[in-house]
Amino acid sequence: MTSIELYYCPRACSQVTMTALEMAGLAYDDRLINIFEGEQKSAEYRKVHRSGKVPALIVDGVPITENASILTMLDAMAPDAGILPGTDTPLEKAAQRSDLVWCSATLHPIVRQIRMPIRYTDGETDGIYANGTAQLKDALREVEERVSDGNWFYGDEPSIVDVYLHWLVTTAASAGFPIQEFPAIVEHSARVEEMPAFRRAMARQAEGVKNSGFQFPQ
Ligand SMILES: N[C@@H](CCC(=O)N[C@@H](CS)C(=O)NCC(=O)O)C(=O)O
Known part of the structure; x- marks a missing residue:
C-alpha cells in the first residue's frame, strides 16, 4: 500500500490538498506545520519542502511539493474521484x-x-x-x-x-x-x-488544531 503523509497548516492553501486527499479516499497521515510561528523555515522541514512552505506530500518516502503538481498526481492516483474531470485527451x-x-x-x-x-x-x-x-x-x-x-x-x-x-x-x-x-x-x-470531502477536511484540520494546541494568530 502507498504511504502518504501531508504536511499542512490550518487556513493555508494545504486545505485544498487535504480536500483532494479526502476526495480521493486515500489513507494518509497528517502533520501540522505552524507557519504562523515559522516552523516551516526549520532546517528539518526544509528537507521536506525546499522553499519552506505547505503543502508538502510525502509519497512512499518521496517529498512532492507545489500544489498544482500534488493535485495532478492525486487525480492520477484516483482517476474516478472527480478531482478533475475525466479525460484522455x-x-x-x-x-x-x-x-x-x-x-x-x-x-x-x-x-x-x-x-x-x-x-x-x-x-x-x-x-x-x-x-x-x-x-x-x-x-x-x-x-x-x-x-x-x-x-x-x-x-x-x-x-x-x-x-x-x-x-x-x-x-x-x-x-x-x-x-x-x-x-x-x-x-x-x-x-x-x-x-462532503471539504467538510471532512475541515473536520480533520479542526481535530489537528485540538490535538496540537495550535493557536490561530489574532
Ligand atoms: N507555490 C506554492 C505556494 C505554497 C505557499 O505559499 N504556501 C503558504 C501557505 S498558503 C506558506 O507555506 N507560507 C509560509 C511562508 O511563506 O513562510 C504551492 O502552490 O504549493
Whole structure:
C-alpha cells in the first residue's frame, strides 16, 4: 500500500490538498506545520519542502511539493474521484493543468498581495494591496461568469479547481477584498463548503488544531 503523509497548516492553501486527499479516499497521515510561528523555515522541514512552505506530500518516502503538481498526481492516483474531470485527451489535460497552475502561480501570489502585502516590501503596503485587489477583480470576472446559475468551474460537476477558488477568494475576503461584488462566487463558495470531502477536511484540520494546541494568530 502507498504511504502518504501531508504536511499542512490550518487556513493555508494545504486545505485544498487535504480536500483532494479526502476526495480521493486515500489513507494518509497528517502533520501540522505552524507557519504562523515559522516552523516551516526549520532546517528539518526544509528537507521536506525546499522553499519552506505547505503543502508538502510525502509519497512512499518521496517529498512532492507545489500544489498544482500534488493535485495532478492525486487525480492520477484516483482517476474516478472527480478531482478533475475525466479525460484522455492531452489537450484537455493540459487545459486542466493550466487551470491549477493559474490558481497556484497567478492567483495565489495576487491573493498574497492582499492578505500579506508586507511580504512584498519593507515600507508602504497600500499600493501593493490596491494592485492585488485590482488584479483579483479582473481575474474573477471570468470565474463569476463560469460559476453563475449553479454551475461549477467545469460545468455540472465540482472539481478541485472549485475548492482552490474557494480558498483563494475566502482568503482574500478575510483581508477585506470586496467579494460581495461577485454574488455568483459568494454562492459558489457556499456550495463548496457543502462538499462532503471539504467538510471532512475541515473536520480533520479542526481535530489537528485540538490535538496540537495550535493557536490561530489574532
Ligand atoms: N507555490 C506554492 C505556494 C505554497 C505557499 O505559499 N504556501 C503558504 C501557505 S498558503 C506558506 O507555506 N507560507 C509560509 C511562508 O511563506 O513562510 C504551492 O502552490 O504549493
